[in-house]
Amino acid sequence: MKPNFSGLRALVTGAGKGIGRDTAKALHASGAKVVAVTRTNADLVSLAKECPGIEPVCVDLGDWEATEKALGGIGPVDLLVNNAGVALLQPFIESTKEIFDRSFNVNVRAVLQVSQIVAKGMINRGVAGSIVNISSMVAYVTYPGLTTYCSTKGAITMLTKAMAMELGPHKIRVNSVNPTVVLTDMGKKVSADPKFAKKLLKRHPLRKFAEVEDVVNSILFLLSDSSASTTGSGILVDSGYLAS
Ligand code: NDP
Numbered sequence: 001m002k003p004n005f006s007g008l009r010a011l012v013t014g015a016g017k018g019i020g021r022d023t024a025k026a027l028h029a030s031g032a033k034v035v036a037v038t039r040t041n042a043d044l045v046s047l048a049k050e051c052p053g054i055e056p057v058c059v060d061l062g063d064w065e066a067t068e069k070a071l072g073g074i075g076p077v078d079l080l081v082n083n084a085g086v087a088l089l090q091p092f093i094e095s096t097k098e099i100f101d102r103s104f105n106v107n108v109r110a111v112l113q114v115s116q117i118v119a120k121g122m123i124n125r126g127v128a129g130s131i132v133n134i135s136s137m138v139a140y141v142t143y144p145g146l147t148t149y150c151s152t153k154g155a156i157t158m159l160t161k162a163m164a165m166e167l168g169p170h171k172i173r174v175n176s177v178n179p180t181v182v183l184t185d186m187g188k189k190v191s192a193d194p195k196f197a198k199k200l201l202k203r204h205p206l207r208k209f210a211e212v213e214d215v216v217n218s219i220l221f222l223l224s225d226s227s228a229s230t231t232g233s234g235i236l237v238d239s240g241y242l243a244s
Pocket of ligand 1: 181
């Protein structure tokens with residue numbers, strides 16, 4: 001059953017492409033007022049055409065000051081999806097400060113910053129809320145080249161728990177969704193080597209990667225009252241990979 005979010009306002013980061021775009025569209029279709037945040041304005045223009053009424057915000061979430069300026073006065077938000085992320089791959093031994101800082105700024109620091117802005121508003125209004133952070137199954141397992149990326153996703157696991165701990169008394173739930181490969185632009189890049197992709201696929205008990213829709217459905221579940229007693233937790237959307 002699709003949830004009904006009528007009367008609620010949702011903010012989705014990384015709403016221009018991939019999982020974030022389909023999440024914004026699903027929330028719009030479920031009756032929510034949607035604030036779509038991303039970096040490329042053309043994506044927001046096309047999204048606003050598809051979903052009239054969506055509020056576009058164009059900002060680089062890796063830039064703390066720009067994010068504060070763009071979102072500091074965003075107003076009431078009931079549902080937050082921290083989805084924006086970058087997968088910048090480097091072997092451990094060649095890892096650079098630039099890639100490390102950029103990855104942590106977008107994948108982790110922005111989650112803290114945007115959640116702070118939104119949670120403060122929820123607390124001030126005295127309303128319940130739900131926050132979903134998009135992590136990854138590589139919060140738990142890794143592959144060569146993913147040192148920095150999987151470290152950001154591991155950090156999201158603890159950030160999710162820490163936020164759940166402190167925001168729980170305010171009736172704000174915080175959970176994560178942890179997908180395996182999803183063949184978005186990012187997923188295609190990460191699994192571009194056909195030999196690696198084939199080997200990886202074989203290790204999934206369901207012999208498939210995840211579909212965007214599977215991830216979106218888990219996000220909607222965690223945003224909705226159907227998961228009213230779930231917080232500090234995560235849903236694996238991994239075609240069974242971690243069982244293998
Ligand atoms: P995509 O690369 O397809 O889309 C990411 C979206 O986030 C784009 O709209 C992008 O905008 C936006 N974004 C990236 N950086 C910033 C930034 N600094 N400021 C604002 N917006 C930004 O990725 P996916 O949809 O595949 O991934 C979404 C989330 O899911 C990510 O957190 C990712 O780590 C996670 N994930 C993805 C998996 C996969 O296989 N695809 C597997 C597991 C987790 P722009 O293009 O303009 O930069």
